[in-house]
Amino acid sequence: MQTVLGIAIDGVAYGMILFIISVGLSVTLGLMRVVNLAHGAFAMVGGYLASFAAQRLGLPFEAAAAGAILLTVVLALPLERLLYRRIYGSANELAQVLLTIGLTFVVVAGINYLFGPTLKRIPLPGYLEGVVELGPKAIPTHRAFVIAVGMAAIAGLWWLLERTDFGVKLRAAVDDPAMAAALGIRTERLYAATFALGVGLAALGGILGAELLPLEPYYAIRYIVLFLAVVAVGGAGSVFGSAGAALALGIVDTAGKYLIPDFGEFFFYAAMILILFRWPNGFFRRRTA
């Protein structure tokens, strides 16, 4: 019983970290139909900026994280204007893949040049260190914090996309850009804002996930499969789908590694294959046009 509880808690904690680092991709891929393979690059840039701000400039964790997210978005917006705007729309899938993977290589080389190949860390504030005792099971405080932020992100995104004017317009613009524009919706601005949201979430994930996925220049390429798996299983563009997928994969992976460690990553990919076999579009496919 204690073992089951332990696996469940570790699994949820791992799943929430997967969710936090993947939800930004769900936004760009699902809502904007851009296969953004540079998602990991944006996450990495956010992480490195936070690490730089905290370690070199001596800023407190909260300020470093907030500053890094903002700066990542500011750095990414010109890219939206110059590059991404040209490849919107599902007709450009190959162009999207080529452009974003190219961008990833550029970012990897740039980070390697600027920050060097060694691992970087983001020092945690005192209140996030140590462990929280949940009955017989202890989990790191940092993970409990990530679970809380993950829940807040789910609620916030749901509210933003389903209950606000912005969300209504965005869904309209994605489903039928021409009609939305004819109705006076400024689709370009809307897309830029959504892109910024996706990049901001990527940076947040890079920062909060750094304890688990350590920051190094090849981060952007090393973990892209992980991000894509979560979004594919969850159904692109669905916040609840991504959360459900991340939790399911997190729990399956944790249980597999605990019970039969020799099988390695087998359970993670087996779960992915089975789920996609049953639901080829992921758990929750956002209603499509």
Add this chain to the structure above:
Amino acid sequence: MTGRLRAILLGAAAGVAMAAAPAWAATVKVGVIGPFSGPFATAGQTFKQAVEVYQAMHGDSAGGNRIEFVYKDLDQANPAQSKALAQELIVKEKVQYLAGFFFTPDALAVAPLMDEAKVPCVIFNAATSAITEKSPLYVRTSFTLWQATVPLAQHVYKTGVRKVVTAVSDYGPGIDGEAAFKATFEKAGGQVVDSIRMPLKSTDFAPFMQRIRDSGAEAIYAFLPAGPTTLAFAKAFADNGLKDRIKFFGPGDITQEPDLPALGDAAVGITTAFHYSRAHDSDLNRAFVAKHKEKFGNADTVTFTSVGAYDGTHLIYKMVEATGGKPDGAKAVEAVKGLSWESPRGPLKLDPDSRTVVQNVYLRVTERVNGALQNTEKETFAAQPDYGYKLGK
């Protein structure tokens, strides 16, 4: 007219080239294969820096022959590409020696080429015992998992620990480490209560931590290759509250010097057995570290792969001296068998049989000294051979 001019020029050029040819013959080329880009670029960087440091300290020629190093980048474990690069080095670059190799599979892949071309290979890092069995032309200046683990297991037993759990990365060196620990510890009278093999690509170590806690062991023996995953493992160990309950032992990859600043306090108190610590107390080591600082601005990356490359370069110099710069692989290897010398890590001797260095293994504890983390050597296990050589046969 122009035709004649061209003929004269060509003739002159050919004459110069032929006159220069004997001088070129005295240059011996060494091909170094290692990760110079990618996730393990730090290791490749230490190879290159240590070679340059050796050349700065001992000059760039041996026995009158200039030695030139050619570097080839192999960014991750990839045996097929390793073989292709070695072939290119031997055939096109005409190298007389191969060197480098961070990962075991890459080192193993070149054995057939070495035998065919009679090119010796000096291994700067790859630490699986079986490698030197595959060709008589391999020599190794790094260490093996068996070498570091056997004295460690004996030490763990002496501290009064009787129940240990092992957790290793699921590949060659990890399995060597697990086997070495289990054999030595159980022979001493201890018990290995659980053996966990973790996938090389693991990112989340929480489930393994749960299993380690559930095993009821008093101590853990852990091996993971130096790099990002190792960092995540050591952090998870501290974060899951295991640090106060279970003693942490392992080979020194887990607390290699370049990772220490990122590991932070999670590393304090980890006990490792290894052949080199940057904090090693000797004049030669201080000169070695100082030379890095002088040449490259800092010595932050100096670690065990640095001395592996430094001593490997020393062996290459000795082999070139013995053969007078002529390509004769068998004679070169024969000449350095049994050779003893002083390294920044301590006294070394190349075992004539296993062709791996016999060296002191030090018991170290990671500590904070003057604000910076270091591996402080506490005890010395003198002249440890490679216990794993031909054990599988």
